[in-house]
Amino acid sequence: MFKKTILKNGLRIITSKMPGMKSVASIILIGAGSRYENKNNNGISHFLEHMFFKGTKKRPTAKQISETIEKIGGQFNAFTSIDHMSFWTKVPKKHFKLGIEFLSDLVLNSLIESKEIEKEKGVILEEINMYLDNPQSYVSILIHQLMWKNQTLGFDPLGKKEIIKKITQKDFVKYIQNLCQPSNMVVSVAGDIEHRQIVEEVEKIFNKIKNNPTKKIIKTKDCQSKPQILLYKKDTDQAHLCLSLKSNEFFYNNSQKTVYQILNTILGGTMSSRLFTEIREKKGLAYYIYSSLDYFNETGALIVSAGLNINKINLAIKIILKEFNKLKNIKLSKVELNKIKEYLKGNMILETDDTNFICNWYGIKELFSPQKIQTLEEKIAEIEMVTINDIQKAAKKIFKTSKLNLAIIGNLSENKKNLLSLLKI
Numbered sequence: 001m002f003k004k005t006i007l008k009n010g011l012r013i014i015t016s017k018m019p020g021m022k023s024v025a026s027i028i029l030i031g032a033g034s035r036y037e038n039k040n041n042n043g044i045s046h047f048l049e050h051m052f053f054k055g056t057k058k059r060p061t062a063k064q065i066s067e068t069i070e071k072i073g074g075q076f077n078a079f080t081s082i083d084h085m086s087f088w089t090k091v092p093k094k095h096f097k098l099g100i101e102f103l104s105d106l107v108l109n110s111l112i113e114s115k116e117i118e119k120e121k122g123v124i125l126e127e128i129n130m131y132l133d134n135p136q137s138y139v140s141i142l143i144h145q146l147m148w149k150n151q152t153l154g155f156d157p158l159g160k161k162e163i164i165k166k167i168t169q170k171d172f173v174k175y176i177q178n179l180c181q182p183s184n185m186v187v188s189v190a191g192d193i194e195h196r197q198i199v200e201e202v203e204k205i206f207n208k209i210k211n212n213p214t215k216k217i218i219k220t221k222d223c224q225s226k227p228q229i230l231l232y233k234k235d236t237d238q239a240h241l242c243l244s245l246k247s248n249e250f251f252y253n254n255s256q257k258t259v260y261q262i263l264n265t266i267l268g269g270t271m272s273s274r275l276f277t278e279i280r281e282k283k284g285l286a287y288y289i290y291s292s293l294d295y296f297n298e299t300g301a302l303i304v305s306a307g308l309n310i311n312k313i314n315l316a317i318k319i320i321l322k323e324f325n326k327l328k329n330i331k332l333s334k335v336e337l338n339k340i341k342e343y344l345k346g347n348m349i350l351e352t353d354d355t356n357f358i359c360n361w362y363g364i365k366e367l368f369s370p371q372k373i374q375t376l377e378e379k380i381a382e383i384e385m386v387t388i389n390d391i392q393k394a395a396k397k398i399f400k401t402s403k404l405n406l407a408i409i410g411n412l413s414e415n416k417k418n419l420l421s422l423l424k425i
Helices: 044-051 062-070 093-109 114-132 135-147 169-179 195-206 257-268 274-282 310-329 334-351 355-368 376-385 388-398 416-420
Strands: 003-006 012-017 023-030 075-080 085-092 185-191 228-233 238-247 286-295 300-309 404-410
Touching (some): 012 195, 012 355, 044 075, 044 085, 044 114, 114 169, 135 300, 135 404, 185 195, 228 416, 257 274, 257 376, 300 310, 310 388, 334 376
Parallel strands (some): 228 404
Antiparallel strands (some): 003 012, 286 300
């Protein structure tokens, strides 16, 4: 279970008591990321994440920041996605106050010095180079660019080199003012702690901070009426592919979200899934193949990712689309549905031993679904309720030829016309 308190300035505090746990995990989530950017500052969210670790008033150097948590045997990290930023720690229980103070210091008191900005630009540029050299990762960026052309959901969270080189201290200050406001943040803590303890610690730090209006997202427009293809030529031994289905069904607060989760797991969520079995085990066409779901406030996508034999890419695409059709037109068996249900429930039960997972679960729910935060117990009950007819009905809603998108990285001899002719459900 969880408890929730909202401070006067709008900051939300979520705690999850886990009796007997020896670690306490804390996370600060911010409604920020590449979809809050524009063409002139794309990449600033991710760049800011780096800058938060370069020094604060209390801990002026990156080394002092790292040593704060490392010297007590704790863990810390951060990430920036399309629609949120996350800063977290996991520390021994007796140091839980330090974990909270440490994260708050990063988010509220970073120096963002010009000399550190210029130095870190080199680090960011090398990170971009790393992704460009890793087609398995870079193709996932290309599929978003294809699905949401010229819209913020299609922005690369890492940004473009020419933009990164121009970002200044003033740009960071403006971005922080627009988004790093108490009402746009969630503090989530999990472990063998009391809600009152956590609220007291957070209040000491945040209570005097005034809340200002935050920048709102620009909702995406879906004008896609036919399949789309993006080919990125690169000298690789494999073809790295993302085949996606864009749908307004994939939004955070859809009551059918669990149905789509089960459908995705059946399709490509495990090593015994349909795609893994057909493409890797039976045909030997790929080393990796899986499907995943991307959820956003108003839309999202189901994405199949694979590294394929470059000469068998047409065959692989045909098999993937055949599996789409089977889910749409042939009811799955009770045995298969029950197997997937047990897999998902079992996975969730195992995750309940991890304070990191629990604090992230409730933190994300509060950030995106504050009107009804779903507990793990409610999620398990929801999984149980899904029927065979629910899965087929969901498949019929999302498996549409007009919403297919294909991004490929590789040294391809195929042209777009030939590949487009394959994209039919």
